[in-house]
Amino acid sequence: MEQVRLAGETDLAGFRAQARALLARQVPPEAVHWSTATAEEDLFADLPAAAEPVPAPVTPPGASRALVPAAFLRLVETVVLHREPARFSLLYRLLWRLVHEPGLRDDPIDPDMLAAQQMAQQVRRDLHKMKAFLRFRPVPDMGCRDGVLHVAWFEPQHHIVEAIAPWCAKRFTGMDWAILTPERSVRWDGTQLSFGPPARREDAPAADAGEQLWLTYYRSIFNPARLKLDMMRKEMPRRYWHNLPEAVLISELSAQAMERSGQMIEADPSAPERRMPRLPPPQPATPAPVHRILSMADLRTATRACRDCPIGEHATQSVVGEGRLGAPLVFVGEQPGDQEDLQGHPSVGPAGQLLDRALQQAGIDRAAVFVTNAVKHFKYELRGKRRIHKSPTQREAAACLHWLEDELALVRPQACVALGATAARSLLGRPVAVLKERGQWLVRADGLRVLVTLHPSALLRMPAEDQQAGFEGFVRDLGVAAQVTGSRPAPG
Numbered sequence: 001m002e003q004v005r006l007a008g009e010t011d012l013a014g015f016r017a018q019a020r021a022l023l024a025r026q027v028p029p030e031a032v033h034w035s036t037a038t039a040e041e042d043l044f045a046d047l048p049a050a051a052e053p054v055p056a057p058v059t060p061p062g063a064s065r066a067l068v069p070a071a072f073l074r075l076v077e078t079v080v081l082h083r084e085p086a087r088f089s090l091l092y093r094l095l096w097r098l099v100h101e102p103g104l105r106d107d108p109i110d111p112d113m114l115a116a117q118q119m120a121q122q123v124r125r126d127l128h129k130m131k132a133f134l135r136f137r138p139v140p141d142m143g144c145r146d147g148v149l150h151v152a153w154f155e156p157q158h159h160i161v162e163a164i165a166p167w168c169a170k171r172f173t174g175m176d177w178a179i180l181t182p183e184r185s186v187r188w189d190g191t192q193l194s195f196g197p198p199a200r201r202e203d204a205p206a207a208d209a210g211e212q213l214w215l216t217y218y219r220s221i222f223n224p225a226r227l228k229l230d231m232m233r234k235e236m237p238r239r240y241w242h243n244l245p246e247a248v249l250i251s252e253l254s255a256q257a258m259e260r261s262g263q264m265i266e267a268d269p270s271a272p273e274r275r276m277p278r279l280p281p282p283q284p285a286t287p288a289p290v291h292r293i294l295s296m297a298d299l300r301t302a303t304r305a306c307r308d309c310p311i312g313e314h315a316t317q318s319v320v321g322e323g324r325l326g327a328p329l330v331f332v333g334e335q336p337g338d339q340e341d342l343q344g345h346p347s348v349g350p351a352g353q354l355l356d357r358a359l360q361q362a363g364i365d366r367a368a369v370f371v372t373n374a375v376k377h378f379k380y381e382l383r384g385k386r387r388i389h390k391s392p393t394q395r396e397a398a399a400c401l402h403w404l405e406d407e408l409a410l411v412r413p414q415a416c417v418a419l420g421a422t423a424a425r426s427l428l429g430r431p432v433a434v435l436k437e438r439g440q441w442l443v444r445a446d447g448l449r450v451l452v453t454l455h456p457s458a459l460l461r462m463p464a465e466d467q468q469a470g471f472e473g474f475v476r477d478l479g480v481a482a483q484v485t486g487s488r489p490a491p492g
């Protein structure tokens, strides 16, 4: 029996070199025993006396190279990451058979090939789950770029840490992070990845205050009528739950879901109360009224009657900004949503709650700033009983611009934050590529500084696996704006 010992669990290069040499010497698969060096052995690999040398593969001179399909090489790369100890013998047997049984390439139900494909599928699923379920928690670390190291604990099913690390470095490139797993750890410092020893769950930080906010938010957006437990268990298998902060809520929320959706079905539709006077159709000869806005009360009255664009006719009421006159910062959203239209206050619905959470993390007190929108009425489309948000057109936003400028004249802020493209265009008077221009101070012709960032509803629409990184980027942008208020980010 030939003994082949690979340098580690994911030693693809070693496997390829050994397999090529065995094949060239015509060693059949049943005559080879494959094993891997363990992590402990790895630790002593530099000590010459203790190291058991991995025999160098010997390829006889002149031996021809085995030609295998490119798809098989890709399969090998993935299957090597599987935790099954017999994966290397399976792969070598397949390689041997591909060379000696030409018919294998066209056999779609060969048991060896099916087994390898199934293993590759399991590895891909594990990679996908790790991307979706990584949850970082911040710990202060003065050695890091922002004084914070983001640490995640994850228990992969297979040997995927090295394979996934470059993806993580690209996705979370702006922050310093470490991922701890029972097999190995990996760290990113903004320029390079470094791999370290296995970790224990206790090495990762415990839940923090930010996480409590996340749970409150998760609870508030949970829609019992949309719950599909089977689908959810399929997408988020139970074995991942103990590392997911939001999973503690799942049993509780799903237990109440039947009752809550029953109540929602039974409840009468809530007819929004109309608070705006119906206006007589405009008289063609009447000159447009000239408004002098000297207070927020004037603005409220004037915007209620505004018909400069068609949106006002269908909204419940106008929604103007709220906050301190003289506030150093004004946050400008797009337009009121369903909740804002019903309640008459800006940013109180789901996107507003997310904004509140981000402001808190960036150390900005909402009571100390002014929050408003580029457009003062809710534009929507009726679908059954539901009012679905529709973005205002450029003309509609332009028609509303003078109200926004009136507000700025009343508040006299030092700077504005534009939440999304509509607000950015209204404030800067030109189209703005939000993703390109976000997070930096831009200056208007009148000297007012404007910082552009995402609209919080864009975060709500992101795929679940992107939301946390999206939220952290949003908080970072708000952190730049916080300089104006002299605030500091909330600790942890």
Ligand code: URA
Pocket (backbone or CB within 6 Å): 332, 333, 334, 335, 336, 337, 340, 345, 346, 347, 348, 349, 351, 352, 372, 373, 457
């Ligand atoms: N979206 C906004 O832009 N503003 C609000 O007030 C609510 C949702």
